[in-house]
Amino acid sequence: MKNKEPLSRRRFLATSSALPLLAQAAEAPLRVAVIGHTGRGNYGHGLDTVWLKVPGAKIVAAADADEKGLAKELKRLKINSGFADYRKMLQQVKPDIVAICPRHADQRNDMAVASAEAGVKGIYIEKPFCRTPGEADAILAACARHDTRLAIAHRNRYHPVLPVIDRMIAEGQIGKLLEIRGRGKGDRRGGGEDLWVLGSHVMNLIHYFGGKPLDCSALMLQDGQPVTATDVKPGAEGLGPLAANELHARYRMERGVTAYFDSIANDDTQNAGFGLQLIGSKGVINFQMDIEPLAYLVPGNPFQPADQPRPWVPISTAGPGKPEPRTDIVEMIHHHGLPARDLIASIEAHREPTCNAGQAAMTVEMICAVFASHQQGGRRVDLPLATRDNALTRLR
Numbered sequence: 001m002k003n004k005e006p007l008s009r010r011r012f013l014a015t016s017s018a019l020p021l022l023a024q025a026a027e028a029p030l031r032v033a034v035i036g037h038t039g040r041g042n043y044g045h046g047l048d049t050v051w052l053k054v055p056g057a058k059i060v061a062a063a064d065a066d067e068k069g070l071a072k073e074l075k076r077l078k079i080n081s082g083f084a085d086y087r088k089m090l091q092q093v094k095p096d097i098v099a100i101c102p103r104h105a106d107q108r109n110d111m112a113v114a115s116a117e118a119g120v121k122g123i124y125i126e127k128p129f130c131r132t133p134g135e136a137d138a139i140l141a142a143c144a145r146h147d148t149r150l151a152i153a154h155r156n157r158y159h160p161v162l163p164v165i166d167r168m169i170a171e172g173q174i175g176k177l178l179e180i181r182g183r184g185k186g187d188r189r190g191g192g193e194d195l196w197v198l199g200s201h202v203m204n205l206i207h208y209f210g211g212k213p214l215d216c217s218a219l220m221l222q223d224g225q226p227v228t229a230t231d232v233k234p235g236a237e238g239l240g241p242l243a244a245n246e247l248h249a250r251y252r253m254e255r256g257v258t259a260y261f262d263s264i265a266n267d268d269t270q271n272a273g274f275g276l277q278l279i280g281s282k283g284v285i286n287f288q289m290d291i292e293p294l295a296y297l298v299p300g301n302p303f304q305p306a307d308q309p310r311p312w313v314p315i316s317t318a319g320p321g322k323p324e325p326r327t328d329i330v331e332m333i334h335h336h337g338l339p340a341r342d343l344i345a346s347i348e349a350h351r352e353p354t355c356n357a358g359q360a361a362m363t364v365e366m367i368c369a370v371f372a373s374h375q376q377g378g379r380r381v382d383l384p385l386a387t388r389d390n391a392l393t394r395l396r
Contacts (some may be wrong), residue, residue: 014076029058030121033085033095034077035104035111036062038069041102041237044126047076048101048152052337057097058343063089087369090118090196096345100125106238109135112150115335116142121347122149124340128200129360131240133368134388136361143357151343151353152360153350154204158338159294161324162208165224165278167286168320169209173297174280180206180259182276186382190218190265191238191244195367197380199261201289202276207359209278211254216369217380220244227374229395241392249370261370292329297321 032051036043051059059077063086064070074082076161083089090098097114099109100123109130114299116139123143129152130136133313143150156162169177182202184194205212218226220243227243235242245265253259267273275287284298299308316324332338339355346353365383368390372381375391 016051027056029056030096030347031060031093032057032097032099033060033089033093034062034099034102035089035313036064036069036073037102037104037107037117038064038073038104039105040065040154041104041126042069043073043101044103045153046335047099047124047126048073051097051099052077053331053335053337054340054344057340060095061093061147061275075119083275084162087114090114094118095120095125096347097122099123102126104238104369105239109139110244112139113142115148116148117145119146119237120148122151122343122353124151124336124343125153127153127204127360128196128364128367129339130364131238132363132388133361133385136357136364137388139161140357140361147342149346149353150338150357150360151346152355152357153336153339154201154355154360154363155333155336155339156201156289156294157204157208157359158342159333160338161294161315162331164315164317164319165239165295167281168285168297168315173283173320174278174285175282175301176210177257177278177280179279180210180253180257180357182206182259182261183273184263185271186260186264186267186269186273188265189236190267191247192242193239193369194263194265195247196235196239196242197237197259197288198274198284198314199263200367201365202261202274203363204255204355204359205276206251206259207362209255210251210257210259212362213251213253213259213366213369213383215252215380215382216249216366217378218247218249218370218373219244219378220370227311227392227395232392232395242388243392243395247370247374249373251366251369274317285315293324306317310378 034048051057061081063074063083070082098120100111126377184198222231231243249261251259275289278285286296295315296312297320313321342354372391374396
């Protein structure tokens with residue numbers, strides 16, 4: 001099938017807004033293999049089971065080093081082909097697509113590189129997809145050598161309301177965009193862990209709206225004091241060296257706006273701060289991650305008092321204050337339906353996925369820039385970073 005065809009079957013499936021799944025066409029489906037690790041990240045947020053509902057894809061094998069976990073996964077996926085060693089699975093099954101599911105980030109670099117080197121056409125991977133800019137460099141290089149498309153499960157990046165918000169900004173509905181403010185969940189993980197696990201979603205959208213980050217300055221605190229080497233410990237979920245129960249970061253962005261990210265453990269917001277705000281001279285667009293509706297418009301100059309309460313106007317794919325015409329957003333976004341379809345479409349069209357490896361690498365760069373700036377006493381560090389490791393390993 002040639003890429004110049006106006007609308008291929010797979011591209012139609014990737015962009016269709018219909019919730020009922022379409023019947024398989026006669027064309028052979030792409031073969032999907034799943035990598036998980038029960039007890040060490042399991043299968044993420046449904047990155048394995050989504051492929052059961054994606055036309056144009058068929059799950060053919062799964063790998064899990066935990067014997068009991070593998071047995072349960074084979075039953076869940078309704079397949080018989082299971083492997084304890086994912087490398088053997090890649091060699092023997094030779095899948096077209098690999099879903100890299102474990103939430104433990106220390107495994108994903110090796111899994112992604114091995115998948116690309118096995119010649120797979122596409123990879124769908126949990127976020128954050130690796131732990132350092134150096135690991136990101138290795139994954140991007142492997143994918144480039146083997147022409148592998150890599151998509152990352154930053155689900156909000158695929159949300160169909162983003163183009164609507166782009167138009168609102170371009171039309172001046174919030175006036176001049178002054179700054180972007182992001183926060184993590186601010187629960188017990190507040191600080192370094194929140195930055196990685198949940199802040200990665202926020203960083204990804206900061207990059208989307210602000211363009212490339214040019215530099216970063218940051219401060220990391222443990223119980224109110226600057227983090228030192230004695231505070232650094234192995235992070236949860238295989239995140240690598242980690243510290244801080246409070247942190248504050250500032251980024252100068254390519255499009256002329258300054259972005260901020262803050263995370264404080266147990267901040268008493270009941271997770272309501274998790275997201276970002278586009279603050280304009282005539283209004284604010286507030287994002288609440290992983291909740292529908294994703295975004296609200298709060299009209300009016302945010303720096304002036306108002307005679308009347310300012311409403312929070314939900315933004316739908318039809319526009320602010322209009323009923324949401326789509327009935328499939330939870331299935332397509334929260335359950336990974338659209339990212340999986342988009343990956344298939346990107347393979348066929350020989351284009352990058354909507355949330356691709358380069359964008360995910362920038363998210364990792366932004367996170368690690370916080371560590372690099374703090375390691376240098378809060379001084380500004382340029383991006384991309386000169387050093388490609390986790391700077392907390394060099395902290396005194």
